[in-house]
Amino acid sequence: MDPSRRSVIGAGLFSVALTVPNWPDVVGRMDAALKGRTQRVGMSEVDMVIAMTERVSDLDDQIGGRHARPMAAAFLVNTVAPYLRADAPDHVRKAMMAAASDLCYLTGYMAVDEGVHGVAQQYYLKALELAGASEDHLTYCTTLRGMSVQAVDLGHGQEAMRLADAAAAASPDAGPRMRAFLAGQQAHAAAQTGERNKALRYLREAEVTMDKAESRAKIFGSYDPAALKYHTSQVRYELGGRVGAVEALQQADKLRHVVYRRTRVHRRGLLAERQLAVGHLEAACTTWNLALGDYPLVQSGRADQRVRNIFKLIRPYLGNPAARELYERARLVTPAALLPAK
Known part of the structure:
Protein backbone atom coordinates (compact mmCIF):
# COMPACT_ATOMS: atom_id res chain seq x y z
CA MET A 1 0.00 0.00 0.00
CA ASP A 2 1.20 3.49 -0.85
CA PRO A 3 1.33 5.42 2.46
CA SER A 4 0.92 8.70 0.59
CA ARG A 5 -2.52 7.55 -0.59
CA ARG A 6 -3.75 6.00 2.64
CA SER A 7 -1.72 6.80 5.68
CA VAL A 8 -1.73 4.78 8.86
CA ILE A 9 -3.56 7.67 10.51
CA GLY A 10 -6.48 7.15 8.16
CA ALA A 11 -6.90 3.46 8.95
CA GLY A 12 -9.64 2.59 11.39
CA LEU A 13 -7.20 0.85 13.69
CA PHE A 14 -5.34 4.10 14.11
CA SER A 15 -8.20 6.48 14.80
CA VAL A 16 -7.25 8.79 17.68
CA ALA A 17 -8.89 10.86 20.37
CA LEU A 18 -8.52 14.63 20.33
CA THR A 19 -7.34 14.85 23.94
CA VAL A 20 -4.16 13.48 25.45
CA PRO A 21 -4.98 10.43 27.59
CA ASN A 22 -3.53 10.18 31.07
CA TRP A 23 -1.58 7.07 32.04
CA PRO A 24 -4.33 5.64 34.32
CA ASP A 25 -6.81 6.05 31.46
CA VAL A 26 -4.87 3.92 29.00
CA VAL A 27 -2.84 1.47 31.05
CA GLY A 28 -3.70 -2.17 30.52
CA ARG A 29 -6.34 -1.69 27.85
CA MET A 30 -5.76 -4.88 25.93
CA ASP A 31 -8.64 -4.07 23.56
CA ALA A 32 -6.77 -1.05 22.16
CA ALA A 33 -5.90 -3.15 19.12
CA LEU A 34 -8.70 -5.03 17.41
CA LYS A 35 -8.35 -8.77 17.52
CA GLY A 36 -8.89 -10.65 14.27
CA ARG A 37 -8.44 -14.06 12.75
CA THR A 38 -6.16 -13.24 9.84
CA GLN A 39 -3.02 -14.90 11.21
CA ARG A 40 -1.16 -15.78 14.36
CA VAL A 41 2.00 -14.00 15.44
CA GLY A 42 4.74 -14.76 17.95
CA MET A 43 7.79 -13.12 19.46
CA SER A 44 9.74 -13.47 16.21
CA GLU A 45 7.36 -10.96 14.60
CA VAL A 46 7.73 -8.66 17.61
CA ASP A 47 11.50 -8.84 17.30
CA MET A 48 11.25 -8.01 13.61
CA VAL A 49 9.18 -4.88 14.33
CA ILE A 50 11.70 -3.78 16.95
CA ALA A 51 14.62 -4.36 14.56
CA MET A 52 12.87 -2.46 11.76
CA THR A 53 12.15 0.46 14.10
CA GLU A 54 15.81 0.60 15.10
CA ARG A 55 16.89 0.56 11.46
CA VAL A 56 14.50 3.35 10.48
CA SER A 57 15.60 5.34 13.52
CA ASP A 58 19.23 5.07 12.41
CA LEU A 59 18.29 6.31 8.94
CA ASP A 60 16.30 9.18 10.43
CA ASP A 61 19.21 10.24 12.62
CA GLN A 62 21.60 10.32 9.69
CA ILE A 63 19.51 11.67 6.82
CA GLY A 64 16.38 13.17 8.41
CA GLY A 65 12.71 12.25 8.37
CA ARG A 66 11.69 13.15 4.82
CA HIS A 67 12.86 9.84 3.32
CA ALA A 68 12.60 7.66 6.42
CA ARG A 69 9.02 8.54 7.44
CA PRO A 70 7.30 7.07 4.35
CA MET A 71 9.14 3.81 5.04
CA ALA A 72 7.85 3.77 8.60
CA ALA A 73 4.29 4.67 7.54
CA ALA A 74 4.22 1.91 4.91
CA PHE A 75 5.56 -0.60 7.42
CA LEU A 76 2.89 0.41 9.95
CA VAL A 77 0.05 0.04 7.45
CA ASN A 78 1.20 -3.05 5.60
CA THR A 79 2.84 -5.09 8.36
CA VAL A 80 2.29 -3.83 11.89
CA ALA A 81 -1.45 -3.15 11.66
CA PRO A 82 -2.21 -6.74 10.53
CA TYR A 83 0.03 -8.04 13.33
CA LEU A 84 -2.01 -6.05 15.85
CA ARG A 85 -5.21 -7.66 14.53
CA ALA A 86 -3.77 -11.18 14.54
CA ASP A 87 -4.30 -13.93 17.09
CA ALA A 88 -1.54 -14.18 19.70
CA PRO A 89 -0.99 -15.09 23.35
CA ASP A 90 -1.53 -12.15 25.70
CA HIS A 91 2.18 -11.64 26.39
CA VAL A 92 2.90 -11.51 22.66
CA ARG A 93 0.04 -9.06 22.04
CA LYS A 94 1.37 -6.77 24.76
CA ALA A 95 4.88 -6.97 23.35
CA MET A 96 3.58 -6.23 19.83
CA MET A 97 1.63 -3.21 21.04
CA ALA A 98 4.71 -1.94 22.84
CA ALA A 99 6.76 -2.33 19.67
CA ALA A 100 4.03 -0.59 17.65
CA SER A 101 3.92 2.23 20.20
CA ASP A 102 7.63 2.85 19.81
CA LEU A 103 7.30 2.88 16.02
CA CYS A 104 4.36 5.32 16.20
CA TYR A 105 6.41 7.61 18.42
CA LEU A 106 9.32 7.49 15.99
CA THR A 107 7.02 8.19 13.03
CA GLY A 108 5.56 11.18 14.88
CA TYR A 109 9.04 12.45 15.65
CA MET A 110 9.96 12.21 11.97
CA ALA A 111 6.78 14.07 11.02
CA VAL A 112 7.85 16.90 13.35
CA ASP A 113 11.23 16.97 11.63
CA GLU A 114 9.45 17.16 8.28
CA GLY A 115 7.21 19.99 9.49
CA VAL A 116 3.83 18.20 9.25
CA HIS A 117 2.81 18.90 12.81
CA GLY A 118 -0.84 17.80 12.70
CA VAL A 119 0.17 14.38 11.41
CA ALA A 120 2.85 14.19 14.10
CA GLN A 121 0.32 14.84 16.86
CA GLN A 122 -1.91 12.01 15.65
CA TYR A 123 0.99 9.54 15.61
CA TYR A 124 1.96 10.69 19.09
CA LEU A 125 -1.58 10.16 20.40
CA LYS A 126 -1.68 6.65 18.98
CA ALA A 127 1.73 5.95 20.55
CA LEU A 128 0.27 6.98 23.93
CA GLU A 129 -2.72 4.67 23.51
CA LEU A 130 -0.61 1.68 22.52
CA ALA A 131 1.92 2.38 25.27
CA GLY A 132 -0.86 2.33 27.84
CA ALA A 133 -2.38 -0.83 26.41
CA SER A 134 0.97 -2.59 26.65
CA GLU A 135 1.93 -0.95 29.98
CA ASP A 136 5.04 0.50 28.33
CA HIS A 137 5.80 3.34 30.73
CA LEU A 138 9.00 4.40 29.01
CA THR A 139 7.43 5.03 25.59
CA TYR A 140 4.43 6.74 27.20
CA CYS A 141 6.65 9.25 29.03
CA THR A 142 8.99 9.68 26.08
CA THR A 143 6.05 10.44 23.80
CA LEU A 144 4.64 13.08 26.15
CA ARG A 145 8.06 14.64 26.31
CA GLY A 146 8.27 14.59 22.50
CA MET A 147 4.91 16.36 22.32
CA SER A 148 6.26 18.97 24.72
CA VAL A 149 9.33 19.49 22.53
CA GLN A 150 7.07 20.01 19.52
CA ALA A 151 4.95 22.53 21.42
CA VAL A 152 7.86 24.56 22.78
CA ASP A 153 9.57 24.70 19.39
CA LEU A 154 6.33 26.09 17.94
CA GLY A 155 6.16 28.71 20.69
CA HIS A 156 3.30 27.19 22.70
CA GLY A 157 4.97 27.44 26.09
CA GLN A 158 1.94 26.75 28.30
CA GLU A 159 1.05 23.59 26.40
CA ALA A 160 4.70 22.51 26.42
CA MET A 161 4.78 22.95 30.20
CA ARG A 162 1.58 20.92 30.66
CA LEU A 163 2.93 18.06 28.56
CA ALA A 164 6.37 18.10 30.20
CA ASP A 165 4.77 18.05 33.66
CA ALA A 166 2.51 15.17 32.60
CA ALA A 167 5.53 13.20 31.43
CA ALA A 168 7.30 13.79 34.73
CA ALA A 169 4.21 12.92 36.80
CA ALA A 170 3.80 9.65 34.90
CA SER A 171 7.34 8.53 35.73
CA PRO A 172 7.80 8.85 39.51
CA ASP A 173 10.28 5.96 39.59
CA ALA A 174 12.39 7.08 36.62
CA GLY A 175 16.12 6.54 36.73
CA PRO A 176 18.54 9.48 36.71
CA ARG A 177 19.01 9.70 32.94
CA MET A 178 15.28 9.64 32.25
CA ARG A 179 14.74 12.16 35.04
CA ALA A 180 17.35 14.47 33.48
CA PHE A 181 15.69 13.93 30.11
CA LEU A 182 12.35 15.12 31.51
CA ALA A 183 13.65 17.90 33.77
CA GLY A 184 15.60 19.47 30.91
CA GLN A 185 12.40 19.76 28.91
CA GLN A 186 10.51 21.15 31.90
CA ALA A 187 13.24 23.78 32.25
CA HIS A 188 12.93 24.85 28.61
CA ALA A 189 9.13 25.07 28.77
CA ALA A 190 9.21 27.04 32.04
CA ALA A 191 11.73 29.47 30.59
CA GLN A 192 9.52 30.08 27.56
CA THR A 193 6.60 30.95 29.82
CA GLY A 194 8.80 33.39 31.76
CA GLU A 195 8.98 31.35 34.97
CA ARG A 196 12.63 32.07 35.68
CA ASN A 197 13.00 30.47 39.10
CA LYS A 198 11.12 27.38 38.03
CA ALA A 199 13.22 27.05 34.88
CA LEU A 200 16.50 27.36 36.76
CA ARG A 201 15.34 24.87 39.38
CA TYR A 202 14.49 22.28 36.74
CA LEU A 203 17.75 22.94 34.92
CA ARG A 204 19.68 22.35 38.12
CA GLU A 205 17.74 19.13 38.69
CA ALA A 206 18.66 18.00 35.16
CA GLU A 207 22.34 18.74 35.82
CA VAL A 208 22.38 16.86 39.13
CA THR A 209 20.58 13.81 37.79
CA MET A 210 22.73 13.77 34.65
CA ASP A 211 25.83 13.61 36.86
CA LYS A 212 24.33 10.56 38.54
CA ALA A 213 23.45 8.98 35.20
CA GLU A 214 26.93 9.48 33.77
CA SER A 215 28.41 7.59 36.73
CA ARG A 216 26.38 4.50 35.77
CA ALA A 217 25.96 2.35 32.71
CA LYS A 218 23.84 4.15 30.15
CA ILE A 219 20.19 3.18 30.42
CA PHE A 220 18.64 5.85 28.23
CA GLY A 221 21.21 6.83 25.66
CA SER A 222 19.18 9.45 23.76
CA TYR A 223 19.87 12.07 26.45
CA ASP A 224 23.48 12.91 27.11
CA PRO A 225 25.60 15.84 28.37
CA ALA A 226 25.51 17.49 24.93
CA ALA A 227 21.71 17.37 24.94
CA LEU A 228 21.71 18.89 28.42
CA LYS A 229 23.93 21.74 27.18
CA TYR A 230 21.43 22.31 24.40
CA HIS A 231 18.69 22.67 27.01
CA THR A 232 20.93 25.00 29.00
CA SER A 233 21.31 27.17 25.90
CA GLN A 234 17.57 27.21 25.28
CA VAL A 235 16.82 28.20 28.87
CA ARG A 236 19.42 30.98 28.83
CA TYR A 237 18.13 32.29 25.52
CA GLU A 238 14.49 32.32 26.63
CA LEU A 239 15.51 34.17 29.80
CA GLY A 240 17.41 36.82 27.84
CA GLY A 241 20.96 35.53 28.25
CA ARG A 242 22.08 35.51 24.62
CA VAL A 243 25.82 35.34 25.27
CA GLY A 244 25.35 32.48 27.73
CA ALA A 245 23.12 30.72 25.20
CA VAL A 246 25.90 30.87 22.60
CA GLU A 247 28.46 29.55 25.08
CA ALA A 248 26.28 26.58 26.03
CA LEU A 249 25.66 25.64 22.37
CA GLN A 250 29.39 25.83 21.67
CA GLN A 251 30.02 23.50 24.60
CA ALA A 252 27.36 21.11 23.27
CA ASP A 253 29.03 21.04 19.86
CA LYS A 254 32.40 20.21 21.42
CA LEU A 255 30.96 17.50 23.66
CA ARG A 256 29.31 15.56 20.85
CA HIS A 257 32.34 13.98 19.16
CA VAL A 258 30.26 11.67 16.96
CA VAL A 259 26.96 13.34 16.17
CA TYR A 260 24.19 12.58 13.74
CA ARG A 261 24.27 14.77 10.64
CA ARG A 262 20.76 16.12 11.08
CA THR A 263 21.53 17.25 14.60
CA ARG A 264 24.74 18.92 13.47
CA VAL A 265 22.98 20.89 10.76
CA HIS A 266 20.13 21.97 13.00
CA ARG A 267 22.13 22.92 16.06
CA ARG A 268 25.06 24.49 14.22
CA GLY A 269 22.59 26.54 12.23
CA LEU A 270 20.98 27.67 15.47
CA LEU A 271 24.38 28.43 16.98
CA ALA A 272 25.35 30.56 13.97
CA GLU A 273 22.11 32.52 14.21
CA ARG A 274 22.78 33.27 17.84
Whole structure:
Protein backbone atom coordinates (compact mmCIF):
# COMPACT_ATOMS: atom_id res chain seq x y z
CA MET A 1 0.00 0.00 0.00
CA ASP A 2 1.20 3.49 -0.85
CA PRO A 3 1.33 5.42 2.46
CA SER A 4 0.92 8.70 0.59
CA ARG A 5 -2.52 7.55 -0.59
CA ARG A 6 -3.75 6.00 2.64
CA SER A 7 -1.72 6.80 5.68
CA VAL A 8 -1.73 4.78 8.86
CA ILE A 9 -3.56 7.67 10.51
CA GLY A 10 -6.48 7.15 8.16
CA ALA A 11 -6.90 3.46 8.95
CA GLY A 12 -9.64 2.59 11.39
CA LEU A 13 -7.20 0.85 13.69
CA PHE A 14 -5.34 4.10 14.11
CA SER A 15 -8.20 6.48 14.80
CA VAL A 16 -7.25 8.79 17.68
CA ALA A 17 -8.89 10.86 20.37
CA LEU A 18 -8.52 14.63 20.33
CA THR A 19 -7.34 14.85 23.94
CA VAL A 20 -4.16 13.48 25.45
CA PRO A 21 -4.98 10.43 27.59
CA ASN A 22 -3.53 10.18 31.07
CA TRP A 23 -1.58 7.07 32.04
CA PRO A 24 -4.33 5.64 34.32
CA ASP A 25 -6.81 6.05 31.46
CA VAL A 26 -4.87 3.92 29.00
CA VAL A 27 -2.84 1.47 31.05
CA GLY A 28 -3.70 -2.17 30.52
CA ARG A 29 -6.34 -1.69 27.85
CA MET A 30 -5.76 -4.88 25.93
CA ASP A 31 -8.64 -4.07 23.56
CA ALA A 32 -6.77 -1.05 22.16
CA ALA A 33 -5.90 -3.15 19.12
CA LEU A 34 -8.70 -5.03 17.41
CA LYS A 35 -8.35 -8.77 17.52
CA GLY A 36 -8.89 -10.65 14.27
CA ARG A 37 -8.44 -14.06 12.75
CA THR A 38 -6.16 -13.24 9.84
CA GLN A 39 -3.02 -14.90 11.21
CA ARG A 40 -1.16 -15.78 14.36
CA VAL A 41 2.00 -14.00 15.44
CA GLY A 42 4.74 -14.76 17.95
CA MET A 43 7.79 -13.12 19.46
CA SER A 44 9.74 -13.47 16.21
CA GLU A 45 7.36 -10.96 14.60
CA VAL A 46 7.73 -8.66 17.61
CA ASP A 47 11.50 -8.84 17.30
CA MET A 48 11.25 -8.01 13.61
CA VAL A 49 9.18 -4.88 14.33
CA ILE A 50 11.70 -3.78 16.95
CA ALA A 51 14.62 -4.36 14.56
CA MET A 52 12.87 -2.46 11.76
CA THR A 53 12.15 0.46 14.10
CA GLU A 54 15.81 0.60 15.10
CA ARG A 55 16.89 0.56 11.46
CA VAL A 56 14.50 3.35 10.48
CA SER A 57 15.60 5.34 13.52
CA ASP A 58 19.23 5.07 12.41
CA LEU A 59 18.29 6.31 8.94
CA ASP A 60 16.30 9.18 10.43
CA ASP A 61 19.21 10.24 12.62
CA GLN A 62 21.60 10.32 9.69
CA ILE A 63 19.51 11.67 6.82
CA GLY A 64 16.38 13.17 8.41
CA GLY A 65 12.71 12.25 8.37
CA ARG A 66 11.69 13.15 4.82
CA HIS A 67 12.86 9.84 3.32
CA ALA A 68 12.60 7.66 6.42
CA ARG A 69 9.02 8.54 7.44
CA PRO A 70 7.30 7.07 4.35
CA MET A 71 9.14 3.81 5.04
CA ALA A 72 7.85 3.77 8.60
CA ALA A 73 4.29 4.67 7.54
CA ALA A 74 4.22 1.91 4.91
CA PHE A 75 5.56 -0.60 7.42
CA LEU A 76 2.89 0.41 9.95
CA VAL A 77 0.05 0.04 7.45
CA ASN A 78 1.20 -3.05 5.60
CA THR A 79 2.84 -5.09 8.36
CA VAL A 80 2.29 -3.83 11.89
CA ALA A 81 -1.45 -3.15 11.66
CA PRO A 82 -2.21 -6.74 10.53
CA TYR A 83 0.03 -8.04 13.33
CA LEU A 84 -2.01 -6.05 15.85
CA ARG A 85 -5.21 -7.66 14.53
CA ALA A 86 -3.77 -11.18 14.54
CA ASP A 87 -4.30 -13.93 17.09
CA ALA A 88 -1.54 -14.18 19.70
CA PRO A 89 -0.99 -15.09 23.35
CA ASP A 90 -1.53 -12.15 25.70
CA HIS A 91 2.18 -11.64 26.39
CA VAL A 92 2.90 -11.51 22.66
CA ARG A 93 0.04 -9.06 22.04
CA LYS A 94 1.37 -6.77 24.76
CA ALA A 95 4.88 -6.97 23.35
CA MET A 96 3.58 -6.23 19.83
CA MET A 97 1.63 -3.21 21.04
CA ALA A 98 4.71 -1.94 22.84
CA ALA A 99 6.76 -2.33 19.67
CA ALA A 100 4.03 -0.59 17.65
CA SER A 101 3.92 2.23 20.20
CA ASP A 102 7.63 2.85 19.81
CA LEU A 103 7.30 2.88 16.02
CA CYS A 104 4.36 5.32 16.20
CA TYR A 105 6.41 7.61 18.42
CA LEU A 106 9.32 7.49 15.99
CA THR A 107 7.02 8.19 13.03
CA GLY A 108 5.56 11.18 14.88
CA TYR A 109 9.04 12.45 15.65
CA MET A 110 9.96 12.21 11.97
CA ALA A 111 6.78 14.07 11.02
CA VAL A 112 7.85 16.90 13.35
CA ASP A 113 11.23 16.97 11.63
CA GLU A 114 9.45 17.16 8.28
CA GLY A 115 7.21 19.99 9.49
CA VAL A 116 3.83 18.20 9.25
CA HIS A 117 2.81 18.90 12.81
CA GLY A 118 -0.84 17.80 12.70
CA VAL A 119 0.17 14.38 11.41
CA ALA A 120 2.85 14.19 14.10
CA GLN A 121 0.32 14.84 16.86
CA GLN A 122 -1.91 12.01 15.65
CA TYR A 123 0.99 9.54 15.61
CA TYR A 124 1.96 10.69 19.09
CA LEU A 125 -1.58 10.16 20.40
CA LYS A 126 -1.68 6.65 18.98
CA ALA A 127 1.73 5.95 20.55
CA LEU A 128 0.27 6.98 23.93
CA GLU A 129 -2.72 4.67 23.51
CA LEU A 130 -0.61 1.68 22.52
CA ALA A 131 1.92 2.38 25.27
CA GLY A 132 -0.86 2.33 27.84
CA ALA A 133 -2.38 -0.83 26.41
CA SER A 134 0.97 -2.59 26.65
CA GLU A 135 1.93 -0.95 29.98
CA ASP A 136 5.04 0.50 28.33
CA HIS A 137 5.80 3.34 30.73
CA LEU A 138 9.00 4.40 29.01
CA THR A 139 7.43 5.03 25.59
CA TYR A 140 4.43 6.74 27.20
CA CYS A 141 6.65 9.25 29.03
CA THR A 142 8.99 9.68 26.08
CA THR A 143 6.05 10.44 23.80
CA LEU A 144 4.64 13.08 26.15
CA ARG A 145 8.06 14.64 26.31
CA GLY A 146 8.27 14.59 22.50
CA MET A 147 4.91 16.36 22.32
CA SER A 148 6.26 18.97 24.72
CA VAL A 149 9.33 19.49 22.53
CA GLN A 150 7.07 20.01 19.52
CA ALA A 151 4.95 22.53 21.42
CA VAL A 152 7.86 24.56 22.78
CA ASP A 153 9.57 24.70 19.39
CA LEU A 154 6.33 26.09 17.94
CA GLY A 155 6.16 28.71 20.69
CA HIS A 156 3.30 27.19 22.70
CA GLY A 157 4.97 27.44 26.09
CA GLN A 158 1.94 26.75 28.30
CA GLU A 159 1.05 23.59 26.40
CA ALA A 160 4.70 22.51 26.42
CA MET A 161 4.78 22.95 30.20
CA ARG A 162 1.58 20.92 30.66
CA LEU A 163 2.93 18.06 28.56
CA ALA A 164 6.37 18.10 30.20
CA ASP A 165 4.77 18.05 33.66
CA ALA A 166 2.51 15.17 32.60
CA ALA A 167 5.53 13.20 31.43
CA ALA A 168 7.30 13.79 34.73
CA ALA A 169 4.21 12.92 36.80
CA ALA A 170 3.80 9.65 34.90
CA SER A 171 7.34 8.53 35.73
CA PRO A 172 7.80 8.85 39.51
CA ASP A 173 10.28 5.96 39.59
CA ALA A 174 12.39 7.08 36.62
CA GLY A 175 16.12 6.54 36.73
CA PRO A 176 18.54 9.48 36.71
CA ARG A 177 19.01 9.70 32.94
CA MET A 178 15.28 9.64 32.25
CA ARG A 179 14.74 12.16 35.04
CA ALA A 180 17.35 14.47 33.48
CA PHE A 181 15.69 13.93 30.11
CA LEU A 182 12.35 15.12 31.51
CA ALA A 183 13.65 17.90 33.77
CA GLY A 184 15.60 19.47 30.91
CA GLN A 185 12.40 19.76 28.91
CA GLN A 186 10.51 21.15 31.90
CA ALA A 187 13.24 23.78 32.25
CA HIS A 188 12.93 24.85 28.61
CA ALA A 189 9.13 25.07 28.77
CA ALA A 190 9.21 27.04 32.04
CA ALA A 191 11.73 29.47 30.59
CA GLN A 192 9.52 30.08 27.56
CA THR A 193 6.60 30.95 29.82
CA GLY A 194 8.80 33.39 31.76
CA GLU A 195 8.98 31.35 34.97
CA ARG A 196 12.63 32.07 35.68
CA ASN A 197 13.00 30.47 39.10
CA LYS A 198 11.12 27.38 38.03
CA ALA A 199 13.22 27.05 34.88
CA LEU A 200 16.50 27.36 36.76
CA ARG A 201 15.34 24.87 39.38
CA TYR A 202 14.49 22.28 36.74
CA LEU A 203 17.75 22.94 34.92
CA ARG A 204 19.68 22.35 38.12
CA GLU A 205 17.74 19.13 38.69
CA ALA A 206 18.66 18.00 35.16
CA GLU A 207 22.34 18.74 35.82
CA VAL A 208 22.38 16.86 39.13
CA THR A 209 20.58 13.81 37.79
CA MET A 210 22.73 13.77 34.65
CA ASP A 211 25.83 13.61 36.86
CA LYS A 212 24.33 10.56 38.54
CA ALA A 213 23.45 8.98 35.20
CA GLU A 214 26.93 9.48 33.77
CA SER A 215 28.41 7.59 36.73
CA ARG A 216 26.38 4.50 35.77
CA ALA A 217 25.96 2.35 32.71
CA LYS A 218 23.84 4.15 30.15
CA ILE A 219 20.19 3.18 30.42
CA PHE A 220 18.64 5.85 28.23
CA GLY A 221 21.21 6.83 25.66
CA SER A 222 19.18 9.45 23.76
CA TYR A 223 19.87 12.07 26.45
CA ASP A 224 23.48 12.91 27.11
CA PRO A 225 25.60 15.84 28.37
CA ALA A 226 25.51 17.49 24.93
CA ALA A 227 21.71 17.37 24.94
CA LEU A 228 21.71 18.89 28.42
CA LYS A 229 23.93 21.74 27.18
CA TYR A 230 21.43 22.31 24.40
CA HIS A 231 18.69 22.67 27.01
CA THR A 232 20.93 25.00 29.00
CA SER A 233 21.31 27.17 25.90
CA GLN A 234 17.57 27.21 25.28
CA VAL A 235 16.82 28.20 28.87
CA ARG A 236 19.42 30.98 28.83
CA TYR A 237 18.13 32.29 25.52
CA GLU A 238 14.49 32.32 26.63
CA LEU A 239 15.51 34.17 29.80
CA GLY A 240 17.41 36.82 27.84
CA GLY A 241 20.96 35.53 28.25
CA ARG A 242 22.08 35.51 24.62
CA VAL A 243 25.82 35.34 25.27
CA GLY A 244 25.35 32.48 27.73
CA ALA A 245 23.12 30.72 25.20
CA VAL A 246 25.90 30.87 22.60
CA GLU A 247 28.46 29.55 25.08
CA ALA A 248 26.28 26.58 26.03
CA LEU A 249 25.66 25.64 22.37
CA GLN A 250 29.39 25.83 21.67
CA GLN A 251 30.02 23.50 24.60
CA ALA A 252 27.36 21.11 23.27
CA ASP A 253 29.03 21.04 19.86
CA LYS A 254 32.40 20.21 21.42
CA LEU A 255 30.96 17.50 23.66
CA ARG A 256 29.31 15.56 20.85
CA HIS A 257 32.34 13.98 19.16
CA VAL A 258 30.26 11.67 16.96
CA VAL A 259 26.96 13.34 16.17
CA TYR A 260 24.19 12.58 13.74
CA ARG A 261 24.27 14.77 10.64
CA ARG A 262 20.76 16.12 11.08
CA THR A 263 21.53 17.25 14.60
CA ARG A 264 24.74 18.92 13.47
CA VAL A 265 22.98 20.89 10.76
CA HIS A 266 20.13 21.97 13.00
CA ARG A 267 22.13 22.92 16.06
CA ARG A 268 25.06 24.49 14.22
CA GLY A 269 22.59 26.54 12.23
CA LEU A 270 20.98 27.67 15.47
CA LEU A 271 24.38 28.43 16.98
CA ALA A 272 25.35 30.56 13.97
CA GLU A 273 22.11 32.52 14.21
CA ARG A 274 22.78 33.27 17.84
CA GLN A 275 26.42 34.13 17.20
CA LEU A 276 25.26 36.65 14.63
CA ALA A 277 22.69 38.05 17.07
CA VAL A 278 25.45 38.90 19.57
CA GLY A 279 27.61 40.52 16.89
CA HIS A 280 30.03 37.69 16.06
CA LEU A 281 29.67 37.79 12.26
CA GLU A 282 32.78 35.88 11.23
CA ALA A 283 32.28 33.23 13.92
CA ALA A 284 28.73 32.80 12.65
CA CYS A 285 29.99 32.38 9.08
CA THR A 286 32.44 29.70 10.22
CA THR A 287 29.68 27.80 12.04
CA TRP A 288 27.27 28.09 9.13
CA ASN A 289 29.94 26.71 6.80
CA LEU A 290 30.26 23.66 9.06
CA ALA A 291 26.49 23.14 8.87
CA LEU A 292 26.55 23.47 5.07
CA GLY A 293 29.13 20.69 4.88
CA ASP A 294 26.53 18.20 6.12
CA TYR A 295 23.40 19.78 4.68
CA PRO A 296 23.40 18.15 1.22
CA LEU A 297 23.30 14.72 2.89
CA VAL A 298 20.24 15.50 5.03
CA GLN A 299 16.55 15.45 4.11
CA SER A 300 14.96 17.40 6.96
CA GLY A 301 12.45 20.21 7.19
CA ARG A 302 14.20 21.61 10.24
CA ALA A 303 17.53 21.60 8.42
CA ASP A 304 15.91 23.32 5.44
CA GLN A 305 14.63 26.08 7.72
CA ARG A 306 18.07 26.64 9.22
CA VAL A 307 19.53 27.04 5.72
CA ARG A 308 16.71 29.35 4.60
CA ASN A 309 17.60 31.55 7.54
CA ILE A 310 21.14 31.99 6.20
CA PHE A 311 19.91 33.93 3.18
CA LYS A 312 17.66 36.17 5.25
CA LEU A 313 20.11 36.88 8.05
CA ILE A 314 23.36 37.23 6.11
CA ARG A 315 22.06 39.51 3.34
CA PRO A 316 22.74 42.77 5.25
CA TYR A 317 26.40 41.78 5.62
CA LEU A 318 27.29 40.84 2.04
CA GLY A 319 29.95 43.54 1.96
CA ASN A 320 31.97 41.34 4.30
CA PRO A 321 34.11 38.79 2.35
CA ALA A 322 33.32 35.90 4.75
CA ALA A 323 29.60 36.67 4.56
CA ARG A 324 29.67 36.90 0.76
CA GLU A 325 31.54 33.60 0.45
CA LEU A 326 29.04 31.91 2.77
CA TYR A 327 26.10 33.30 0.82
CA GLU A 328 27.44 32.02 -2.50
CA ARG A 329 28.24 28.59 -1.05
CA ALA A 330 24.76 28.34 0.42
CA ARG A 331 23.24 29.07 -3.00
CA LEU A 332 25.27 26.23 -4.51
CA VAL A 333 24.15 23.54 -2.03
CA THR A 334 20.53 24.61 -1.47
CA PRO A 335 17.77 23.02 -3.62
CA ALA A 336 16.38 25.47 -6.14
CA ALA A 337 12.90 25.36 -4.60
CA LEU A 338 14.29 26.76 -1.34
CA LEU A 339 16.39 29.56 -2.84
CA PRO A 340 15.24 33.15 -2.38
CA ALA A 341 14.65 35.32 -5.41
CA LYS A 342 17.74 37.28 -6.45
